[in-house]
Amino acid sequence: MFDIKAIRENPDEFDRLWAKRGLEPQSKKILDQDKLIRKAMQVVQEAEAARNKASKQIGAAMGKGDKEEAERLKTEVAGAKNVIAAMGAQVDSEKAVLNDTLSSLPNVPVHDVPDGESEDDNVELSKWGEPRKFEFEPKDHSDLGEALGMMDFEAAAKMSGSRFVVLRGALSRMDRALAALMLDMQTEEGFEETSPPFLVWPKALYGTSQLPKFAEDLYKAGDDHYLIPTSEVSLTNTVRESILDSDVLPKRMTANTPCFRSEAGSAGRDTTGMIRQHQFNKVELVTICKPEDSEAEHKNMLRCAETVLQKLELPYRVVELCTGDLGFGARKTYDLEVWLPSQDTYREISSISNCGDFQARRMNARYKHAPKDNRFVHTLNGSGLAVGRTLVAVLENYQNADGTITVPKALVPYMGGLEVIS
RNA sequence: GGGCGGGUGGCAGAGUGGUUGAAUGCACCGGUCUUGAAAACCGGCAUGGGUGCAAGCCCAUCGGGGGUUCGAAUCCCUCCCCGCCCGCCA
Structure with a gap:
């Protein structure tokens, strides 16, 4: 707004x-x-x-x-x-x-966002890690998971249709382990762990600007609620319709929640595997802050998300989105793209956006700048990280010739000491 | 889900049809006093919008929406939220 x-x-x-x-x-x-x-x-x-x-x-x-x-x-x-x-x-x-x-008008970009029409014009800012050289043909994560008997698309399809999966055993545990690792890391960084509602009213989605324009991307539950497409919605709306004391800012929150997306309009894209699902877990980061702090907070969130990939030793690159690829509510966005050997390319695993006061105006979220001077907060959100896609990245990057998966060092304690999935 | 009681300024809390946009207290801001601070005292202090160079004037807002009335914080309807009791339930 x-x-x-x-x-x-x-x-x-x-x-x-x-x-x-x-x-x-x-x-x-x-x-x-x-x-x-x-x-x-x-x-x-x-x-x-x-x-x-x-x-x-x-x-x-x-x-x-x-x-x-x-x-x-x-x-x-x-x-x-x-x-x-x-x-x-x-x-x-x-x-x-x-x-x-x-x-229905999108946010306006910050002056230094690179011009461009599509994702092809995004700008690579940095790279971390070396993609591993395989002495065998690396497999796709779904082939690996299915061969292990721990990733079952068929069973999911029978009860829920396409774009769903049943994880079993060590892979199910890895989903939990990754989320736990991420939450531990982000709370260490000062983000408060939060368990928000997964069902929200339309006005909350209007606040974070999924509505009114993107209703077809959402699942409706009952007459009054929608399922959250990301916990950005729940976390950001925790400050809606309020006037915050300036000393509670910046407010940093994190949550691991399922995300529900209808994926209307993405027919034919990523139709197999776990890359694009109707339901997936994501550890989200949200920061509410004063306008003068939002740029620094944005960089901080980028760093916090990067740290997870570094800890898991997954090669990635940082990309700045061009004006044409910016999300509706964002005025500036960094994407983290992780290396996927099976696709021989980097794929998005985190998107970190500064929304400025765009969402705050929609939610009427303000802070006391001075007596008699209430101002809109800035809101930022980012994945820290998408758990499902991180699982994909771990499987593909840590696969062995025999189809087993080496558990990343940082994850071993979270996997009950398990070092190899077979 | 049913019954009852509530929702008023940053907070607490009066106010049941006519200068009430709203008493009072706290918080906050300015001042007096003080070496300084505290206390005390004096004054100020809701939000959004329209108009104007400005001072100002005007409109709206007492959880949201609608209604009754010349006039609504106050009466009616409805929805939401909070509390308590009952029912149901992980």
Whole structure:
């Protein structure tokens, strides 16, 4: 959501920034509508003022016992009420139109985000680790998992359809072990471990900007709730509709939760294996902070996510998303991509975004900057990391010629001492 | 799920139809006093919006939405949330 005042003051700047994301100029449409609303509002407010004034006079007249004057004033009020009703309805509907426009527009990128149209224009910032040289043909994680008898897509398909999996034995345990390792590391970094709801109301999803535009990506549960597509939703909304004392900021939270995504629109992409599932676990990082701190917090979150891959000794690279590949609510995003031998490429395993005040405005989340000066917080979110995809990366990078999997050193204690999965 | 009681400013808490946008206390800000601080005293102190160069003026807001009324924090309906009791349940 945007500050309409900022658009009034800088319409060309907004259009320029939206253009970077491939959008037509929007500000003229917005400001015309804004003007229309304000004009109608003035009429309504004048009528309301007349009504209020006359009503007070009625009270006074009744007190004096002047019935005649009271009756005369009542007809005056009735006239004002007609105006209020008619113009008020118009104001409401015009406001709804403007709100629809504004809430479906994406955040604007920070000035230093690289220009570009698609993921092909993303910029590689750094690389860590050397992809391992295999003296045999490395297998795909699903082949490895199925051969071990610990990754069962067929059983999952029978009860739930495609894009689901049943993990068994050591792989099921590894899913838990990875999440535990990540939570331990992130809480060590100062993120508070949190267990939030997995079902949320539409307004929470509106707050983090999955709604209204991306309803088709979500699962609805019952009449009132949606399943969270990421715990970014739950964690960020913990501060909705509140005014935080500035000394509680920055607020850093982490949670391991299942994430539910319908994956509408991704037909044909990653149809096999665990890369793209309807349900997966993810350890999320969310930071709520003052505007002046969000850039540093963003870098901090990137570092915290990287640390997990380093601890697991998985080769990865850091990519900065270009303007055209930025998510809806983000003003700047770093992706972490882990090396997958079977695909001979790096694949996204974490996405870390600074949303600025975009979500805060939608949630009405503020902090006390000074007495009488409440300001919107900045919100940031990132995966630290996607557990399912980390499991994939471990299987593929740590596979042996005989199909067994060496357990990464850091994970052994979390696997009850198990060193090789066979 | 059923019954009852609640939801008021940053917090606590008055207020049941007419200058109540809202008493009072705490917190906070400014001042007096003090070497300094505390205490005491004086003053200020909700949010969003419209309009204006500004001072200001105006509108809305007492959980959300709707209604009754000339006029609603106050009455009615509905939804949400909190508490307690009952039922059900991991």
